[in-house]
Amino acid sequence: MNKLIIDGAEYQAQDDQTILDVCRQNGIEIPTLCYHPAMEPYGACRLCTVEVIRHGWSNLHTACTHPAWDGLEVKTQSPAVYDVRRTLMGLFLSRCPHVPVIQNLARQYGVTEPPFATDDPDQKCILCGLCVRVCNDLVKANVINFSDRGIDRQVGPPFLEKTRDCIGCGACTIVCPTGAIDIVLEEAGVYAEKPLGPTAAIYVPSLQAVPRVPVIDTDSCIRFRQQDRSNGKIADACGVCQTLCEANAIDFDQQDEILDLTVGSVIVATGFEMWDPKKLSQYSYGRSPHIITGMEFERLSNAGGPTGGQILLSDGSKPKRVAIIHCVGSRDHNAHAYCSRICCMYSLKHAHLVRDKTGAEVYEFYMDMRAFGKGYEEFYERVQEEGVTMVRGRGAVVDVLPNGKLRVKGEDADLGKLLAVDVDMVVLSTAIEAPHDADKISALFGLGRTADGWFAEAHPKLRPVETNTDGVFLAGCAQGPKDVPDTVAHAGAASAAVLGLLDRGEVVIAPTVAEVNRDDCVGCGDCLLVCPYTAITRVEGKAQINAALCKGCGTCVATCPSGAIMALHFTDDQIVAQIDGVLAWA
Amino acid sequence: MADLYRADVLISCLHGQSADLAPTFRQEIERRGMAGEVRVVETGCRGFCSVGPVVSIQPDGEFYVNVQPADVPEIVEETLVKGRPVQRLTYKEPTTRKSITKYDDIPFYGKQMRIVFRNTGLIDPQSIDEYIAVGGYEALGKVLTSMTPEEVIEEVKKSGLRGRGGAGFRTGRKWESTRKAKGDVKYVIANGDEGDPGAFMDRSLMEGDPHAVLEGMAIAGFAVGANQGYVYVRDEYPLAVKNLNLAIQQAHEYGLLGEDILGSGFAFDIGIVRGAGAFVCGESSALMQSLEGKVGEPRSKHVHATDRGLWDRPSCLNNVETLANIPVIMLRGAEWFASIGTENSKGTKGFCLVGKIRNPGLIEVPMGMTLKEIIYDIGGGPPRGRKVKAVQTGGPSGGCIPTSRLDLAVDYETLSQAGSMMGSGGMIALDDRTCMVDISRFFLEFLKDESCGKCAPCREGIKRMLEILTAISNGDAKMGDIDTLETLAKTVQAASLCGLGKSAPNPVLSTLQYFRQEYEQHITEKFCPSGVCxxxxxxxxxxxxxxxxxxxxxxxxxxxxxxxxxxxxxxxxxxxxxxxxxxxxxxxxxxxxxxxxxxxxxxxxxxxx
Missing domain, CATH: 3.30.70.20 (Alpha-Beta Plaits)
Structure with a gap:
């Protein structure tokens, strides 16, 4: 531990600290322009010059580069220091007369007007080298550097020509003390696949994220992007978050992992996707920023959303009239014939939020109000009491008017009249549908699907969580549209079914399963294609049946061209014997 | 073994029109059928630039000046065949016009003392045999066979040798720090990046006696514990690069470089790195950056290069002139060396004496000689009718010393106290036709171009000082500008990052100190008494x-x-x-x-x- 005296008071310092470190740590103000804690001190702006007295010798040194040696006496405000900083700020102000940072610093040292003639009044760069160092030392993109020397020194890419080596990370713009660097989108598509500009590559996904920890966006993170450029080799670039994280919690080596697990049962809970309202053009989705889906409304009204939870139009004003259209894509033979079951209730919630947050008039276009759950009807009544206008009838068309307003047309079935309402915002309560890649899951587990695309349960009334494949269960919207309480109940039932299996430890299966005579099997694979339970695999070129999966349906037995598969306890001989027996009795 | 000749024709001054002299001599000697008995040798610089090209005939020592190719047949006929001097080509003493035939009798050389330049102009720099013949590599042999590294360092410390690159750091101390620094790999670096305009001491040395530098480096390597050395030489010196390369190759062939030198077990190799000629690369930290292949920019030196230098390893950087002193010190002893010079500055110093003077050239004088002796006795004083007004020493970042102080003894301390510096050895005589404002402006112009631009005071400050000086010499300045100039100069001096910036204001500050009235005359009377502005x-x-x-x-x-x-x-x-x-x-x-x-x-x- 080193002891040194700064401005008359004693301070302690570590061996690797500089005078500037000690001063900053103890709240002693020293102006700097070329210093940044994430980079090696450079000592170019000389503004942090202080008087250092060592062994009785007094000298001016830069605090950013001078080690905090034991026994030093440092004066940060002596007349000699002030004079140097004053002259320096005069030089900087003459170079960059219109940069606020420079103006303010100069004023602190009593310089209000540039003492010398200015060559280029638009000059903002003070050649502190922070951008060069961040690009070369941290980002390791090595795109910009100094060229020429002395007073002609300037910063830029090689030959001051545009370069595609710039990854557009924006680190230089962040460290530049004078705002001399702008990132300009030159042509659409140059960086199409990567976001441009100072995007924080490490962030907490949303205020309500669980767990609430930051994630690294590898598409934006300089280190990962440099890794892409070095063909997968680990790039030692940037790593500022790791350097500065006191908890030492940053681990760049964490990767997505594929785990191989041997399990006895699987719960398929693959959920749903939102139906895309662009598929029906009458809703004009995409033609106005004010036609949004229910999901987008959720984001808008979320406290962690772009407006901090306020419901606003794109110009920042509050909407005065809002229409909410039910059954967009549901109960519609042009989209999905089924009822999505959740839209009525979330539409009512949206109506309530709009009323509550903006006081706007709300029009709900609905066909039937399906408030079937516990307490749902009461909520429906409450929303009606809040002054929401209920229009019974499908909102048929949304037009975008030339003045930007939206016109919703539909039929009011109660009045038997056609209706047109001009509103500022339209919320489309879009349908939910089975995920687009449900067919892959279906093939993987041998799951059936109903006509509407959801996975089929074993029995619609009596076995709602089981599937026809033993050990595979369904939970939530994978099986069909459900709201939150129904999903929780369904998932609970699926878990209980799995627990039942686990508790038993072993399963009893019917003895009528198919078996392959390996001598006769030619390995044609026809049985693999027809087995509805994915019970057959090819082992060493021949079919093999997993008896635990086989239901003894006999499809493979009937299909096998070489007659190599037989159903145990259900052989041709047994059937013929049964027939003979019946006939003999007769 | 080399063939024996009855006479040698030594041709110095290999630059410019004198390039034709050697071929002409060889042709003429061939024509006279003396090719087997007379040898023509292209040697290094003799330093007597005002009378070049010079030719001397050995062993008798006839010394001919201003020799042109047309004079060659006469020299061959008279001196080599008939054995008598060609009076027409001998040096004439300027006042008496008396002819001086022999080199040793010429007053230009009389007051000089040649230790560093002991061999330049006398031996063939491309022949290691000639260097060995005059005692070369004897010192390395002595050091490797009979001394410990500590004894070598002690000897250098006792000699009082100080860095000849300008700052005058004690060489022995530097070697000792490098020796004591932690690390397996250490380096010896020879600084041959001579950047001062008009200076050519290092060049003459590397061209004329490259082995002296190499021998000094090898001894330094042994002393500090380094096995690798680098010579940093500017690419504008192609002959120096060539001769050094040749010398390294020859030393390898003789086992004087490489593995197990002279059977001592000590290994040392030397590489040559060519610099692109930036003035700032003469500064040690910038030189090492450049050596590492980076842009030559200085960095803060709170940690010395002797601890963390080239590639962050302990590095001992000496000027080539410093290193050339080492073999002599080792052979003749520290006491002998310490007997030359003043109390704190020992030995000799090479200077490039130029400017308004009769005998410009490369000289080497003992430390402590007065400026007056150098300017008048060696340099022959100003040309007809002119008066010496000041002497500028230390290169572009040195300062001007007025005539009134010409009896200053030249050593590190007195020159700094007088507001100038030793520098690498530039010395420019200024006469009454020189304007001091203009001379400041000239040097600042040079420094503006050579500032690397890294730190703000040097980059911006020099530009502004130059603007003020230009305004003064154009008659556009007002009285307050001198104060602004002085404030700027002091800030640049105090706040700059490296030695270049810290010494850049010296021309301004020293001329302001001694010739302030001349500045004021420019401003108040709008008049330049020297007639320059x-x-x-x-x-x-x-x-x-x-x-x-x-x-x-x-x-x-x-x-x-x-x-x-x-x-x-x-x-x-x-x-x-x-x-x-x-x-x-x-x-x-x-x-x-x-x-x-x-x-x-x-x-x-x-x-x-």
Missing amino acids: RSLVAYVVVDDKCKGCGLCIKVCSQESIAGSAKQPHVIDQATCIQCGACFDACRFDAIQVIPRSQVELLPKQEVHA
Whole structure:
């Protein structure tokens, strides 16, 4: 531990600290322009010059580069220091007369007007080298550097020509003390696949994220992007978050992992996707920023959303009239014939939020109000009491008017009249549908699907969580549209079914399963294609049946061209014997 | 073994038109059938630039000056065949016009003491045999076979040798720090990046005696514990690069470099790194950056290079002149070396004596010689009719010392105290036709171009100082500008990052110290008494003194002077460009410099060209 005296008071310092470190740590103000804690001190702006007295010798040194040696006496405000900083700020102000940072610093040292003639009044760069160092030392993109020397020194890419080596990370713009660097989108598509500009590559996904920890966006993170450029080799670039994280919690080596697990049962809970309202053009989705889906409304009204939870139009004003259209894509033979079951209730919630947050008039276009759950009807009544206008009838068309307003047309079935309402915002309560890649899951587990695309349960009334494949269960919207309480109940039932299996430890299966005579099997694979339970695999070129999966349906037995598969306890001989027996009795 | 010859023709001055001399000599000697008995050797620099090219004939030591290829047959006929000097080509003592035949008798060399340049001009730099013949590598042998590294360092410390690159750091101390620094790999670096305009000591040394540098480096390597050395030499010195490369190759062949030198087990190798000629690369940290292949920019030196230098390893960087002293110190002993020079500055120093002086050239004098002795006794004083006004030492970042202080003894301390510095050894004599504002401006112009631009005070400050100086010499300045100039100079001196910046204001500060009145005259009277700042002066003919000789008419490039023979001439002020050629040419002091503002007061005179 080193002891040194700064401005008359004693301070302690570590061996690797500089005078500037000690001063900053103890709240002693020293102006700097070329210093940044994430980079090696450079000592170019000389503004942090202080008087250092060592062994009785007094000298001016830069605090950013001078080690905090034991026994030093440092004066940060002596007349000699002030004079140097004053002259320096005069030089900087003459170079960059219109940069606020420079103006303010100069004023602190009593310089209000540039003492010398200015060559280029638009000059903002003070050649502190922070951008060069961040690009070369941290980002390791090595795109910009100094060229020429002395007073002609300037910063830029090689030959001051545009370069595609710039990854557009924006680190230089962040460290530049004078705002001399702008990132300009030159042509659409140059960086199409990567976001441009100072995007924080490490962030907490949303205020309500669980767990609430930051994630690294590898598409934006300089280190990962440099890794892409070095063909997968680990790039030692940037790593500022790791350097500065006191908890030492940053681990760049964490990767997505594929785990191989041997399990006895699987719960398929693959959920749903939102139906895309662009598929029906009458809703004009995409033609106005004010036609949004229910999901987008959720984001808008979320406290962690772009407006901090306020419901606003794109110009920042509050909407005065809002229409909410039910059954967009549901109960519609042009989209999905089924009822999505959740839209009525979330539409009512949206109506309530709009009323509550903006006081706007709300029009709900609905066909039937399906408030079937516990307490749902009461909520429906409450929303009606809040002054929401209920229009019974499908909102048929949304037009975008030339003045930007939206016109919703539909039929009011109660009045038997056609209706047109001009509103500022339209919320489309879009349908939910089975995920687009449900067919892959279906093939993987041998799951059936109903006509509407959801996975089929074993029995619609009596076995709602089981599937026809033993050990595979369904939970939530994978099986069909459900709201939150129904999903929780369904998932609970699926878990209980799995627990039942686990508790038993072993399963009893019917003895009528198919078996392959390996001598006769030619390995044609026809049985693999027809087995509805994915019970057959090819082992060493021949079919093999997993008896635990086989239901003894006999499809493979009937299909096998070489007659190599037989159903145990259900052989041709047994059937013929049964027939003979019946006939003999007769 | 080398063949034996009865005579050697030593040709120095290998630059410029003298390149033809050696081939001409060889042809002539061949023609006379003496090829087997007389040898022609191209040696290094003799330093006597004012009379070059010089040729000397050994073993008798005839010394011929201003030799042209046309003179060659006569020299061969008279000296080599008939054995008598060619009087016409010998050096003539300027005052008595007496002919001096032998090299040793010439006063230019009389007061000099050649330790560093002991061999330049006398041996063939491309032959290791010749270097060995004059005692070369004997010191390395002595060190490797009979001394420990500590003893070598002790000897260098006792000798009092200090860095010849300018700052004058004690060489022994530097070696000791490097030896004590932690690390397996250490380096010895020879700084041959001589950047001062008009300086060529290092160049002459590397061209004329490369082995002396290599031997010094090898001894340094042994002392500090390094097995690798680098010579950093600017690429503008192609002959130096060539001779050094050749010397390294020869030393390898003789086992004087490489593994197990002289059977001692000590290994040392030397590489050559060519610099691109940036002045700032003479600064040690910038030089090492450049050596590492980076842009040559200085960095803060709170940790010394002896601890963390090249590639962050302990590095001992010495000037080539410092290193060339080492073999002599090792052979003749520290006491002998310490007996030369002053209390704190031992040995000799090479200077490039240039400027308004009769005998410009490369000289080597013992420390402590006065500036007066150097300028007048060796340099021969100013040319006819001129007076020495000041001496500028230390290169572009040195300072000007006025005539009143010419009895200063030249050593590190006295020069710094006088506001100048030793530097690498530039010495420019300035006469009364030199404007001190202009000379500051000249050096700052150079420094503005050579500043690397890393730190703000040097980059921005030099530019602003130069602007003020330009304004002063154009007559656009006001009195307060001198104070601004001084403030700027002091800030640049105090706050700059490296030695270049810290010493950049020296030309301004030293001229302000000694010639402030001349600055003020520029501002208040709008007049440059030396006639250099053209915007401020006019040249007129003094009728009483003009003899009408017409010499000025001949030299005037603008045809601005008219006048008939034996009648006073007239200068047409409308076309005169104030070049001052007439002033310099006039033998009767009939041309006078007056302030520009007084031109309108002159009686109107018609000029008939």
